[in-house]
Structures are given as C-alpha cells and as structure tokens.
Amino acid sequence: MRTVKELRLAGLFAYLAALVLGLLFSYLLHSLLGGGGRLGWESFNFTGLLEGLGFLLFFTFALYVAKKAVRVPCTTLLTAGLLWPTPARRLARPLPRVEALEAYEGRGVALLVQEGRPVGLLGLSDHILPLEEVPSVEAEVAVSELSPLFLRQPLVLVVKGEEVVGAISREAFFRYLGA
CATH class of the missing domain: 3.10.580.10 (CBS-domain)
Structure with a gap:
C-alpha cells in the first residue's frame, strides 16, 4: 500500500516525464520539418501548428501511459502531485x-x-x-x-x-x- 506522499511523488515524476517526452517529440518534428515552425504570441504558421499538435498528442499519450504504469489517480497526475488523494x-x-x-x-x-x-x-x-x-x-x-x-x-x-x-x-x- 502506497502512502499519499509516495503517490504525490509518482504523479509529479510521471507528469514531468510526459512533459519532457512531449517536448522532445515536438523538437523532433521541428527538426524534421526544417526548423521553420512558429507557434507563438506574435505569429504562427502551418508548420508551427503541426509541432504544437504533435506536442499535444504525444504529451496526452505519454500521460495515458504514465497513468497506467504508476497507477496514480487522475487528479494527482494532471496536477503534478499538487492535489493528492485522501489519506x-x-x-x-x-x-x-x-x-x-x-x-x-x-x-x-x-x-x-x-x-x-x-x-x-x-x-x-x-x-x-x-x-x-x-x-x-x-x-x-x-x-x-x-x-x-x-x-x-x-x-x-x-x-x-x-x-x-x-x-x-x-x-x-x-x-x-x-x-
């Protein structure tokens, strides 16, 4: 049986791992598409939209896999351990x-x-x-x-x-x- 503290740490690490994997996938897309993608406050283009969509999809998939791997409640995972389960x-x-x-x-x-x-x-x-x-x-x-x-x-x-x-x-x- 895991304690609340252990679940909070597992949620934090799983969230950070999914975030890093999403960013790495987005960077890989950025490199494969020639590095011209822009998705920011001032301007954006189609390549930038693809990179942003790739990040969202891969980040969501990584969160799903992390939830199955570490068996953490959704609220703990999605808030990176800020909301913890009830003791x-x-x-x-x-x-x-x-x-x-x-x-x-x-x-x-x-x-x-x-x-x-x-x-x-x-x-x-x-x-x-x-x-x-x-x-x-x-x-x-x-x-x-x-x-x-x-x-x-x-x-x-x-x-x-x-x-x-x-x-x-x-x-x-x-x-x-x-x-």
Missing part, C-alpha cells in the same frame, strides 16, 4: 470501545479492549475476530489503494502504530469513490 485517516470513523463482552449491545461493529489494548472486533461475525484477522492499514495510506482489501472484507481498520484510529466500511469506501 485513510480522513475517511476512517472511530469505533466504539467495549471493555467487556457483557457491555456489547449487539448493534454495529465495536472494538474489544482489554487492559487498554485492542484485542478483537465484535459485530462482523458471530464470534470475536482477533485484530490479526482484520485487514489494517496505516493512517497515511491513500484511500485509492484500498480497493483490493474491500474485495474480501467488509471493513478495514486504520491504525497509527499500535493505536486503532478507526475503521472504513465497504459502503463508505464505495461512496467515496462515487459508486
């Missing part, structure tokens, strides 16, 4: 904590805590699920990276070190994606 901690909702099984009322998912440390999860199945069996991610992991986990589990825990920050449900994840 998991922002989508996570706190879980109610239960000190003893007798205190659990059977409504919703709750975190079973013994001696101040979380040990299991109640409400997902007919028994207590140990925390090792529930998928968990660090708080700074990008939400866009969580889709493989939701194919198997209805809930993902968000942790920061040993502390459980909260949980993201499958419904909240798909609502975030707009599905």
Whole structure:
C-alpha cells in the first residue's frame, strides 16, 4: 500500500516525464520539418501548428501511459502531485470501545479492549475476530489503494502504530469513490 506522499511523488515524476517526452517529440518534428515552425504570441504558421499538435498528442499519450504504469489517480497526475488523494485517516470513523463482552449491545461493529489494548472486533461475525484477522492499514495510506482489501472484507481498520484510529466500511469506501 502506497502512502499519499509516495503517490504525490509518482504523479509529479510521471507528469514531468510526459512533459519532457512531449517536448522532445515536438523538437523532433521541428527538426524534421526544417526548423521553420512558429507557434507563438506574435505569429504562427502551418508548420508551427503541426509541432504544437504533435506536442499535444504525444504529451496526452505519454500521460495515458504514465497513468497506467504508476497507477496514480487522475487528479494527482494532471496536477503534478499538487492535489493528492485522501489519506485513510480522513475517511476512517472511530469505533466504539467495549471493555467487556457483557457491555456489547449487539448493534454495529465495536472494538474489544482489554487492559487498554485492542484485542478483537465484535459485530462482523458471530464470534470475536482477533485484530490479526482484520485487514489494517496505516493512517497515511491513500484511500485509492484500498480497493483490493474491500474485495474480501467488509471493513478495514486504520491504525497509527499500535493505536486503532478507526475503521472504513465497504459502503463508505464505495461512496467515496462515487459508486
């Protein structure tokens, strides 16, 4: 799972690589067409229009290939990492904590805590699920990276070190994606 920082850097590098490739392709066209192309503020000609169109097409194609290669969300790629994906901690909702099984009322998912440390999860199945069996991610992991986990589990825990920050449900994840 990649963090938000890693995705921002990947988006920046992919965007810069596509930009450089587009400029190189435009320069190649410029050289092949005799170097007379002008596409600027004061004047332009047909050769300059071809060079500009070549840059746009190759830059767009390079962005498409880069998106497939680095698997970065579109907004992060198109803004060169200025707009980053949401971290998991922002989508996570706190879980109610239960000190003893007798205190659990059977409504919703709750975190079973013994001696101040979380040990299991109640409400997902007919028994207590140990925390090792529930998928968990660090708080700074990008939400866009969580889709493989939701194919198997209805809930993902968000942790920061040993502390459980909260949980993201499958419904909240798909609502975030707009599905």
